[in-house]
Amino acid sequence: MNPADTSLAAVPTKTGLVLTGGGARAAYQVGVLKAVSAILAEQGWPADVNPYDIICGTSAGAINATALACHADQFSEGLEKVVKVWENFQVEQVYRADSLGVLRSGARWLSLLSFGWLLRKWRANPPNSLLDNTPLNTLLNRMLNFPRLDAALMDGKLHALAITASSYTAGHHITFYQSEAAIEPWIRTQRLSMRGQIGVEHLLASSAIPLMFPATPIYCNGRREYFGDGSMRQLAPISPAIHLGAEKVLVIGNGRLTEPDRPHTQTAQYPSLAQIAGHAMSSIFLDSLAVDIERMNRINLTLSYLTEEQRAKTPLRPVQMLIIAPSERIDEIASRHVGSLPAPIRLVLGGIGATEARGAALASYLLFESSFTRELIALGQRDVATRREEVIAFFGACPASAAIKKTASDTSVEAAA
DSSP: OOEEEEEEEEOOOEEEEOOOOOOOGGGHHHHEEEEEEEEHHTTTTTTTTOOOOOOEETTHHHHHHHHHHTGGGGHHHHHHHHHHHHOOGGGGGTTTOSHHHHIIIIIIIHHHHHHHTOGGGGGSSOOOOOSSOHHHHHHHHOOOOHHHHHHHHTTTOOSSSEEEEEETOOOOEEEEEEESSSOOOOOTTTTTEESSSHHHHHHHHHHHOOOOOEEEEETTEEEEEEETTTTTTOOOOOOOHHTOSSSSSEEEOOOOSSSSOOOOOSSOOOOOOOHHHHHHHHHIIIIIHHHHHHHHHHHHHHHHSOHEEEHHHHSSOEEEEEOOOSOOOOHHHTTTTGGGGGGHHHHHHTTTTSGGGGGHHHHHTOOOOOHHHHHHHHHHHHHHHHHHHHHHHHHSSOOOHHHHHHHHHHHHHHHOO
């Protein structure tokens, strides 16, 4: 090949970022991302360069993903804004925590479950969820700049953004994605994808924790469907990033992968309602990621045994992964901060045992309080510090685009001189 011919130059490897669900636990993701960015800055990455070509998010991870995608042209600035939100969180920014709001949603909902046969007047307008997340709508509209997202995609600062939600109406799992590149939608068993414009409604749907927050309507193929948290029925959390073209993926989990096992007590107590609900939530939010990581590792191992010719005959391809997950039990951290919740919320959660240590797993998904989120951010930073060399190896050298920008800047300075 002629060295002067740059048209045949190798296409840069696309890096994906996968942010999983977990409600308030997603503060951990912010700590990880902040520490990773600090390491990249030390390695010479300019602050305005977005390290992630493809950003995928589910549930609270969808909100983080979209906030970062909206600042793909000034990534460091966007990350700092997201960190600031999480460091100063109050539950009132996500759901109503005043007495009136709790009475209208939580108290009515629990009463309907217990005495629904007596409360016929609510049949026409039953409460939809335990909590009212109307404040989250306000927060998202204030913090997200979707025209800026459109510009970042058009300018090549970002290859694709994907948000996942689960349809209560149709029973399937949908990944909504936005990209300037012509990426064909994919269909798999009980999960499919739709290309289009990402909006606040997709984030409200993706983050609608089952039973806790109300379902969100979205129009799909000309009909209205009601969606809930994208972590439900999410069989392959890493899959959207790969379908969108990622060849290496940073995956940030929110529990169970590396955290220590809970010590066994000699006398087990019958589980409280909150303990059962917390166990169910953990199954929804955490288990599918562990299974998908095992699947990806098996595929990578199998492909490593094949010859180049054999690999060419299969649609499978190896994907480099860096998995970062909490090294401490988040439910135990949550148990230390339950008291920071507003009194009306403590009253409702206390009624089902969520304010007890054994029910703290459920509370951890709803603990949008700065004392809790700041501790998770700090944990994320510590966990990355122990993986520093792996982070450097994963991202490699300063990207070519940054080097080109630097060269162009130097040239313009010389010309001006």
